[in-house]
Amino acid sequence: MSTATRVVSVYNLTPQLAPPGDGKSIGSIIDIGTRQRFVEQAAHLLPSVVSTQRIAPDEYCGQLGALFSEVLLIVLQTVRGDTLILIEATAAPSTSTAQLRDYLTFMDASRDHITIGDQRLTERIADVLDVPSSASISVGYFHELVFAGGALADEILAQPTLATATLVVDRELRGPANHPSIFDTRTPEVLNLPGEAVTVHSRRVTVTAGWDRSVQDALTLVVLMVIGAFGVMRRSRDRAFRALKFQAAADTPSIAEARSVLARLAEELSEVQLDLSFGVEAYIDSVLLPGGRMQGYRHSLHDVVGIDAALVNTTRMVDRLVTVIQARSAVLDAAEQEARERRDRILSVLLGVGSTIAVPATLLLAFFSVNSSDVDDQASILDLSRYWPAYALAWIPFLTLLTVAMFLRNRVRTRMPAQTPWVTTGGGPGRTSRTPSGRGTRNGWG
Template structure:
């Protein structure tokens, strides 16, 4: 079998797609951006992904999984003569293409593809320019050009907000290989991956070689966290690799955003105001954070973790091997687990705080119920007492003289009895109210006091809280000690006498 995909003896037709025979080196740099777009608002008549990128025999799988993979929003050919780099000035590209991709999460990514007549090591300065976007097109920086093409300049921007790329980015270097002798060696691979023309020690390297991409003598696949080298593969495999890189870079950017929001939620939870007594405001603040955490949990699952599984969508060994290796090389698997633990533990802390709020609300409801019962009992006592009084004067008995006034001294005992009953009821109500206020003040001092982690360490662990004002104060004036102690004083420990 030769590199054209036919049998070496000339019998039979082509069994698979021929390997890429591109005469020039192709470099594609993928950049993440802060621009987002709702995938549901895309026009229905847009071109499908498979019409922009050729996936060969894998096209049916990419068609069925189109909603779960990045989509091509724009593809534009740039004028190569107008491209100016900061470090690479020894030539000009043969072809230049600017891409705009839409990640399933709604994030927009930008990719720049250049075909250059360079060798692998000679392309290192150009890769350095492309990685840091140090390239201009007709005097316009790449970041601003990509923002204008995406319509960023037509939107109202916040003060100080500039169109720019996020830290997450990855470079792909594609090269054709005609024979096994033409395949790059390990030293050349490391110079391309690390973008430096220096020797290295192989035992101290983070470059990975996926097995399926290095199976043939004329195929090479080497991956690093920020650059990958793909040599001797078919065109449709290179397109699959490009889409996997876009998926991975978008997931990495979304993962960092999730971490930043989670950290801000944790800071907001720990920096609650001291002396907050309004239980409703406490519950509202906690519910707002809890609602945000639920969205972050879902985003972490669907936009980051689910993006690491390509084998379920595209059953191709080389595609799956590259995708999994790139996820591992960029550290997304471990970072997803760490951020998932952050979300879980913050959710548990908020749930515990909400339990405390519910307990306080239940005690408040119990106190309101007791006050209502006491008030009703007091009213019942008054009305019962008055009923007793007027019932006494309305009874037909010899103790009630109709010739005497109801305020006569003769009825002093019955009035005294009624006064004692009223006084007892008032004393009981006042005593319960005073006890309730005392209990509320004690709970406020114990339950409503927001305690930071530093206060917890001081109270439970015995740590010492220092005064920040003294830590940042002016240092004491330096004084050079006298090398010889005064007469009669003892020599310092370890010193020698002359």
């Protein structure tokens, strides 16, 4: 067990960035002991280390830096481009429990005012990642871990409620008469050994004493994955809403433009689904990192933060949006089909009219072009008093055919398909049941 107390604060950075190119394996900063092989094997799926910087305590957070003997800033990125910030501060021997509590509160409530020298933390990270300084850690979930050492660890092991009373419970959760409320705190059984080790956590803070560095790193890794998962879910919801808002505001006077907008919306949702798969689902179970202590802490932390319910709700939102896209795509398909049918009908009508006009005219021209005594080369072909029988023979068959076709077309009606009447089965003797023929029978009695 370490003689020094370490405080680890974990944040997620917004917005999403490009996936890292050549980051180091997370195994370079995390060592979970005998199960380290799982970290190495899953390194391509776990966050990678982009930057590690040692910060001089006198440059860290103004006067708060005097509480610590060493400060380490670590920047990580997931395979989907989500950035995680880990600040590890080692408390000086003179740091009191009350000062640690004030520091925990500051790191939560005033995270936008964390400074390194004359720069804000986000500005320093923007320089490291070469991104716009608009990056922020002000929104989203975060967590702090206090790995007690030395005298603080001895006090917590002797009086486990000390961790809950002074460090874990948020001040706004305190009950009447300023007594801390232990509601919404957890003590994972697998991480609590009477007299040997204590672990207590809430949604915001985890305090542990008596465990070696490998267990502490395992808890840190679980927190990193939870923070990353929450950041992905928050971004996924925002991304899906903005995509839907873009679709609603888009001016789509044509079917082609409407389909283009839907295609873009579908592409956005595909990215959201990939985010949920590789940024959330891959991180919230024990497939990548099995282990009894890690699993016990993971279940306990997931329960208090409600990550499983959040994933279900986020997935349901995305699924419903996919359903909306499919429904609107079906409407566009129907509109396109109707347009094609209208074009086909217009073409058919034009061809029919053309045939109706062309065929009789062809017959008449053929008649007048023959060398016969029935055709007087001195008379006009428009002389109906002389050639009316030829005109009648040329037009009457086609007019008759057209009349019969219109008559048969008007007889066609759209009919509802035949339906079988509802059959209601009685719940006991004496109740009437409707049969397909509509007659009543006495159920159970003939």
